[in-house]
Amino acid sequence: MSAAVPQPSPTRDAAPVRTRDAERTRAEILDIATEEFARLGYSGARVDEIAARTRTTKRMIYYYFGGKERLFTAVLERAYARIREAERELDVDQPDPVSAIRRLAELTFDHHEAHPEFIRLVSIENIHEAEHLAASEALTRLNSPAIGVISRILAAGRARGVFTADVDAVDVHAMISAFCFFRVANRHTFGALFDRDLTAEDRRDHYRTMLGDMVIAYLTGAGTGPPSRRGSR
Amino acid sequence: MSAAVPQPSPTRDAAPVRTRDAERTRAEILDIATEEFARLGYSGARVDEIAARTRTTKRMIYYYFGGKERLFTAVLERAYARIREAERELDVDQPDPVSAIRRLAELTFDHHEAHPEFIRLVSIENIHEAEHLAASEALTRLNSPAIGVISRILAAGRARGVFTADVDAVDVHAMISAFCFFRVANRHTFGALFDRDLTAEDRRDHYRTMLGDMVIAYLTGAGTGPPSRRGSR
DNA sequence: CGCGTAATGTACGAACTGGTTCGTTAGTCA
């Protein structure tokens, strides 16, 4: 949790010199605030407690962010920015569209697994009907690179005739996200009610494969019509 | 919102006589509390506000429920009980397992659509790591009838050879729930980020069909192995 | 018909909470 940003050695350099460093202070506030909001929800988190866990004071939270509401928005903004950053490195250069979409699904899966805190923030923001997100110009402008990647894979799959036409990239993204998100976000109630830990380590591979199978089965076999019973392809 | 429970006509029967009725008071508190918790989250909801919206006072909340925490637990218990009640009427007596599982998925879909408030409560409870749910003996004992229904459909499908073996009922339930839950719970952030309203009326049928297609494609076509490219079946 | 108890209402308070006021200090730039 201690900031990794090296001080520009102000006078000495060893010992906790505690020099002034706006950037470090901001970042530290955001770090702690992220934890607290994710752990306790927006209303549950306390500005005083966030301040106390910081090396600075509450005054600084208001100095830099202007209030609890805007602090939460800043937390969201940074969290989303990091996610998008990671997405930008999505490498699904498989020649085969089927392998590509599976790989993308698995990367999404791993990503959700690795960032449960982010998932909590998103859940919290949804409880508040995305009001902070909507208020943030930075966030509404931030387009997801994942959609583009999916689009290209779908196009390639359609071109080769392995994917049925008319599947929308955003919908496929929703489908993949839904599975990944649910597994992490709802693990507590699901675990309590069905006595199954969706995030148990020894089931991770099982669910990752299940997701890939599901998406591929849908894309390669999807037909329409309620009577179903779809033929080969 | 006005309680539908008919008074046992105490003296007169017309006019707001305001007689004592423990059951009605309890129910009214739960109704309002459900709304407030769902709208504002656990910490965001205010006991005073809940009381104010009731025809009774805060005193009664403590008299009947013993505190905010236990009030929320009671809210959850009633909400889950109602859901389970509805599930018990699940009627998926289709002769064909494929039609049956599609129908089950669609019923689940409609159910989520019809009870966004319940979804919010579940999201909130997950933020709190299901601590209230875990503390409630009534809730942990309350098994979902849906699992049994799915089990039977899967067994029938396997017997006829239309479903690949080794699919678990709980996992299928998770898969269906994930899609339905995500669509409702995350509609705000998803809508803001991808400019797509997952719950738009004119897309409902599209998503309902998509869910059914997905589940059926998975069950009828699911294979394993990352290389994929699964043959007919 | 009166008595006991379940049900209910009022008023209050201690602790907390978001936000602010006022003043101090470190760094930097002319």
Add this chain to the structure above:
DNA sequence: TGACTAACGAACCAGTTCGTACATTACGCG
């Protein structure tokens, strides 16, 4: 080097917020 400003801290404040003590009333039962 000295003045100016960004960065910072302690204490405080007004409005809440959960919870309770105390008083009261309706209703069923003997």
